[in-house]
Amino acid sequence: MNHDAYDDNYIRSILNSVKSIAMVGASPVNVRPSYFAFKYLAQRGYDMIPVNPGHVGKALMGKPFVASLADIGRPIDMVDIFRNSSHIMPVVEEALSLPQPPKVIWMQLGARDDAAAEKAEAAGLKVVMNRCPKIEYGRLSSEISWMGVNSRTLSSKRAPIPTQGMRLSLNRTSFGGGQTAASDRAAKNKTETT
Amino acid sequence: MTDRLPGFSTLAVHAGAQPDPTTGARATPIYQTTSFVFNDADHAASLFGLQAFGNIYTRIGNPTNAVLEERVAALEGGTAALAVASGHAAQLVVLQQLLRPGDEIIAARKLYGGSINQFTHAFKAFGWNVAWADPDEISTFEQAVTPHTKAIFIESIANPAGSITDIEAIAAVARKAGVPLIVDNTLATPYLIKPIDHGADIVVHSLTKFLGGHGNSLGGIIVDAGTFDWSKDNKYPMLSEPRPEYHGIKIQETFGNFAFAIACRVLGLRDLGPALSPFNAFMILTGIETLPLRMQKHCDNARAIAEFLSGHAAVASVDYAGLPGNAYNNLARKYAPKGAGAVFTFSLKGGYDAGVNLVSNLKLFSHLANVGDTRSLVIHPASTTHSQLDDAAKVRSGAAPDVVRLSIGIEDKEDLIADLDQALNA
Ligand SMILES: Cc1ncc(COP(=O)(O)O)c(C=O)c1O
Numbered sequence: 001m002n003h004d005a006y007d008d009n010y011i012r013s014i015l016n017s018v019k020s021i022a023m024v025g026a027s028p029v030n031v032r033p034s035y036f037a038f039k040y041l042a043q044r045g046y047d048m049i050p051v052n053p054g055h056v057g058k059a060l061m062g063k064p065f066v067a068s069l070a071d072i073g074r075p076i077d078m079v080d081i082f083r084n085s086s087h088i089m090p091v092v093e094e095a096l097s098l099p100q101p102p103k104v105i106w107m108q109l110g111a112r113d114d115a116a117a118e119k120a121e122a123a124g125l126k127v128v129m130n131r132c133p134k135i136e137y138g139r140l141s142s143e144i145s146w147m148g149v150n151s152r153t154l155s156s157k158r159a160p161i162p163t164q165g166m167r168l169s170l171n172r173t174s175f176g177g178g179q180t181a182a183s184d185r186a187a188k189n190k191t192e193t194t
Numbered sequence: 195m196t197d198r199l200p201g202f203s204t205l206a207v208h209a210g211a212q213p214d215p216t217t218g219a220r221a222t223p224i225y226q227t228t229s230f231v232f233n234d235a236d237h238a239a240s241l242f243g244l245q246a247f248g249n250i251y252t253r254i255g256n257p258t259n260a261v262l263e264e265r266v267a268a269l270e271g272g273t274a275a276l277a278v279a280s281g282h283a284a285q286l287v288v289l290q291q292l293l294r295p296g297d298e299i300i301a302a303r304k305l306y307g308g309s310i311n312q313f314t315h316a317f318k319a320f321g322w323n324v325a326w327a328d329p330d331e332i333s334t335f336e337q338a339v340t341p342h343t344k345a346i347f348i349e350s351i352a353n354p355a356g357s358i359t360d361i362e363a364i365a366a367v368a369r370k371a372g373v374p375l376i377v378d379n380t381l382a383t384p385y386l387i388k389p390i391d392h393g394a395d396i397v398v399h400s401l402t403k404f405l406g407g408h409g410n411s412l413g414g415i416i417v418d419a420g421t422f423d424w425s426k427d428n429k430y431p432m433l434s435e436p437r438p439e440y441h442g443i444k445i446q447e448t449f450g451n452f453a454f455a456i457a458c459r460v461l462g463l464r465d466l467g468p469a470l471s472p473f474n475a476f477m478i479l480t481g482i483e484t485l486p487l488r489m490q491k492h493c494d495n496a497r498a499i500a501e502f503l504s505g506h507a508a509v510a511s512v513d514y515a516g517l518p519g520n521a522y523n524n525l526a527r528k529y530a531p532k533g534a535g536a537v538f539t540f541s542l543k544g545g546y547d548a549g550v551n552l553v554s555n556l557k558l559f560s561h562l563a564n565v566g567d568t569r570s571l572v573i574h575p576a577s578t579t580h581s582q583l584d585d586a587a588k589v590r591s592g593a594a595p596d597v598v599r600l601s602i603g604i605e606d607k608e609d610l611i612a613d614l615d616q617a618l619n620a
Pocket residue numbers: 280281282283306308309349353378380381399400401402403412413414564565
């Protein structure tokens with residue numbers, strides 16, 4: 001796996017297949033990047049679980065904080081690690097020791113630990129490093145294009161009509177990224193996860 | 195399947211523009227609206243708080259303008275872009291993110307005259323100081339660096355004489371000084387030169403020129419290369435410090451490698467206000483679709499005309515970097531192998547009067563103060579834009595009495611040559 005550049009299909013298949021995401025290092029402070037990403041993903045239908053031992057007893061968008069991955073008490077599809085590179089390994093080790101490990105380890109923009117990635121991949125997990133799932137979702141849906149950001153996708157196909165105001169589907173055909181067939185979470189899940 | 199990287203011409207037609215999801219419109223619609231409705235109160239709050247991507251008000255962003263932004267970002271190889279009302283507005287918005295009163299910018303002495311004015315007078319009044327350096331003497335850039343230096347500003351192909359700048363050498367100076375290199379790529383366009391490949395951190399354009407290309411719409415754009423670490427040493431508080439305008443958000447931390455473009459939008463454009471009209475964005479987008487075809491023709495015509503003028507008895511010298519023997523020919527071959535642009539100067543043996551006569555005798559070239567139009571343009575700086583200067587100052591600024599500037603269009607070169615020939619012989 002080349003962790004310097006990911007094919008759009010790889011990222012899209014992950015964002016299309018995972019349903020539950022534990023965000024390690026999530027912050028309840030509403031100007032922190034982790035808060036932005038948590039809210040954005042929750043509003044696009046992902047089952048978000050905030051993990052942060054410093055905030056147990058509080059909730060993020062109605063979801064109670066848990067202290068550790070083990071405390072979630074049910075299988076999760078993806079662990080999104082909002083920590084510095086130096087704190088990645090113990091989180092990956094904890095994820096791998098769960099009775100049912102996640103399918104994906106995602107390290108946030110700026111975070112990268114190749115040894116931890118190798119360990120997770122050896123156990124059959126998919127790994128993404130140094131990326132933000134909010135930005136990748138925004139890029140592949142082309143929502144991020146509204147901010148003048150280069151989505152690096154092209155398409156001559158009409159994308160699904162937005163069903164929730166300004167929210168575009170992840171499922172667009174794109175030259176350079178390939179096609180996805182998975183159902184569109186945001187369109188299906190019309191109720192706001194606030 | 196691995197991802198395919200589309201070529202330049204494909205990006206020029208497609209980047210940023212997909213069929214409209216609601217109507218199926220294939221051409222980019224002109225979203226001529228000031229504002230956009232919110233889904234609900236939380237959505238509005240998320241947008242104002244920069245938590246969600248979306249449209250609020252056309253001074254901050256507009257879907258037509260966004261297509262233009264993504265397209266130019268893609269063509270330049272940047273992470274993001276911000277379109278504004280003019281090239282000058284782009285320069286203002288960029289520097290507002292980087293300089294505080296008392297800070298300095300090092301600028302190449304060879305710049306478009308309007309930029310020299312803007313830096314010398316308007317920016318000076320903001321307390322932004324400019325140190326001029328000579329792009330033909332890289333050491334002058336090194337010598338100009340001080341602890342207050344916040345950026346270096348150059349043109350890839352410099353107006354008016356079309357000289358070529360050694361971008362990589364100046365990028366090395368900027369890296370060593372720990373400041374971003376800003377390149378005005380107006381006269382080259384990314385078809386000829388992609389400054390980001392040579393070390394630029396920010397690219398600006400007057401879209402008014404070759405990118406729009408038809409002389410019908412003012413516009414400017416800022417492209418973020420995504421290469422600069424704004425948080426190092428806290429030199430750029432607009433990007434690295436909590437922003438009181440947004441409840442303490444840190445722009446770089448939140449937006450990563452497109453933070454500069456976001457800062458220009460949410461701190462610059464939002465507060466300074468030079469928004470681009472969506473109609474102009476549409477006109478410029480349509481122009482960009484044919485950029486590769488036009489630019490090649492501009493360059494091929496320019497070279498043929500430069501060769502013709504070099505052999506004409508009334509012409510003293512031709513300053514076109516695309517000609518062998520020109521002082522910038524080696525740099526042109528390195529940075530702009532497809533062509534050295536289409537703006538250049540030449541001088542007349544007959545001096546000032548010959549310049550005035552030439553301009554009045556031309557029948558196809560238009561006498562006006564612009565460059566980068568489909569039409570061929572001519573100006574005699576000494577009798578127009580620079581007429582208020584004394585002769586010595588005219589020579590220093592490249593507007594000696596015998597100098598004429600051309601911007602070569604995409605007409606048939608035989609007709610352009612015939613027009614010049616009859617005017618020179620008249
Ligand atoms: C190289 C260059 N930069 C900037 C500008 C300013 O652009 P605008 O007229 O769109 O403000 C011009 C205009 O002539 C130019 O030639």
